[in-house]
Amino acid sequence: MLTARTFLCKPFNSRPPSWAPSSVNHVAAANTKKRQSDTNFDKFKTKENKGWFKFGITSTGLYLSSGARRRRNSTPITTTAGVGGDSSVTELDDNIRKLLQAVLWVAEGVYILWLFLLPYAPGDPVWAISSETVNSLVGLSLNFFFILPLLNAVGVHTLEAPVLHPMSEGLFNFVIGWTLMFAPLLYTDWRRDRYGGSLDVLWGFQMFLTNTFLIPYMAIRLNKIGTEYNPRKTSQLGSIMTKGAPVVGLIGAAVCLLSTVWALYGRGDGSFGSVPERLEFLMSYLGSERLAYAFVWDICFYVIFQPWLIGDNIQNVQKDNVAVVRYLRYIPVVGLVAYCLCLNPDQET
Numbered sequence: 001m002l003t004a005r006t007f008l009c010k011p012f013n014s015r016p017p018s019w020a021p022s023s024v025n026h027v028a029a030a031n032t033k034k035r036q037s038d039t040n041f042d043k044f045k046t047k048e049n050k051g052w053f054k055f056g057i058t059s060t061g062l063y064l065s066s067g068a069r070r071r072r073n074s075t076p077i078t079t080t081a082g083v084g085g086d087s088s089v090t091e092l093d094d095n096i097r098k099l100l101q102a103v104l105w106v107a108e109g110v111y112i113l114w115l116f117l118l119p120y121a122p123g124d125p126v127w128a129i130s131s132e133t134v135n136s137l138v139g140l141s142l143n144f145f146f147i148l149p150l151l152n153a154v155g156v157h158t159l160e161a162p163v164l165h166p167m168s169e170g171l172f173n174f175v176i177g178w179t180l181m182f183a184p185l186l187y188t189d190w191r192r193d194r195y196g197g198s199l200d201v202l203w204g205f206q207m208f209l210t211n212t213f214l215i216p217y218m219a220i221r222l223n224k225i226g227t228e229y230n231p232r233k234t235s236q237l238g239s240i241m242t243k244g245a246p247v248v249g250l251i252g253a254a255v256c257l258l259s260t261v262w263a264l265y266g267r268g269d270g271s272f273g274s275v276p277e278r279l280e281f282l283m284s285y286l287g288s289e290r291l292a293y294a295f296v297w298d299i300c301f302y303v304i305f306q307p308w309l310i311g312d313n314i315q316n317v318q319k320d321n322v323a324v325v326r327y328l329r330y331i332p333v334v335g336l337v338a339y340c341l342c343l344n345p346d347q348e349t
Contacts, residue, residue, distance in 0.1 A: 097222050104219035107301075111212050115294050123290025137291060139164050140172045145255055146262060166272055167282045168292065170263025175295050177255030178302055179207050181336045182214070184245035184343055185309050187238040188316045191221040200237050211298035218305060242345045249340025256333050303332050310339050318344045 116126045124130050139162035143149055146169070148161035183203050186192060192199060195217055205213040234242070241248060263282075264275050272278060285292050310329040317325045321342035329335035 097224075101219045101222050104215055104222075108212065108215040108219070111215060111297065115210075115212075115290065115297065121290060122287050122293045125290070129290075133289065133291065136164065136168070136289070138162075140169060140291075143169055143173075144176070145173060146258060149266075163267070163270070165278075165281060165285070166266035167263045167278050168285060168289075170259040170266065171282070171285075171292060171295055172259075173262075174256050174259035175298050176207065177252045177259060178299075178333055178336070179211070180255070181249055181252035181333075181340055182206070182302075182309075183241040184248055184340050185313065185336065186217075187234065187242050188343065188345065189221065189309060189313055190315075191312065194223045194225065195220045198235075200235050210294060211301055214305065215301065218308075242343070245340040245343040245345070249337045252340070253333070253337045299332075306332065306336050310335055313339075316344060317342045 114121050119125050119128070124133060142159075143161050143164065148159060149169075151158070152161050186199055186203055195202070202213055202217055264278060273281070286296060287293075307329040310325065314322060314326055317339065321338075325335070325338045325342050328338040
């Protein structure tokens, strides 16, 4: 039987039922308080931008937001691969970019003036070139990659190879073999679209004329990308050079190695002397012939440009061989051979 005591007395540990309105409000208030405690944003003002930042730690992560207005003339900071590819140079830092371009353009001017026009370098300038120099250049061209001398050596005498000093032939073909391997590197250079000319013509002039055409390319590739950027389509020659990069690397490596051996031991049945005598001829050859003197300049520039270009395009190398190519790029010729052998054209960016 229920009495009044039953309704007036409250159990000691009793709680409101979960369906009670007061309990629902209590739970909602607790959840709201928890969310507010999870995100404790503190405002602080900096002197540099004179704006407010919000900093908060929530259960899902760390947040940093800014309420400051961006300056109208501000430029977004983007990073690009710097010289050598391992360091980053911001596009905002125009001083470094302009300095590099200025140095390259000055080098191009000195190259043309000193090696082609002025009479102070060893040998004859272009406007006073001698017939002996012309004949030597024609003979070296006929012995391109030692094709004719090797054919004559195996008994094929359809065309006789000119007999020149093996040291001059070795130097000539060594530089040309090194130049050959620059083709896959240029066609996969991610900055190549900043050069408006034809890469086919550029590399052809570099290959069969002089290295003077590569220096302007190195300066132009440092230009900023314009507002309208249209990537060029790879030419047929470029596709052959990139897809066949391992073959190009092997041919270039073989030519450079053969050039070194030929310079020291080639035409041993002639009167070109021993190795010390050939080295002595090389020194006199560099000091008296403008063509040989120019080859030394080409080698010096290649020593600089090879690690620079490979470092900027290291992303084109197969992932398993990136570390190897990154270190070998500083070794003349060897680094470029490694890039050609390990090139992955599908990774080109």
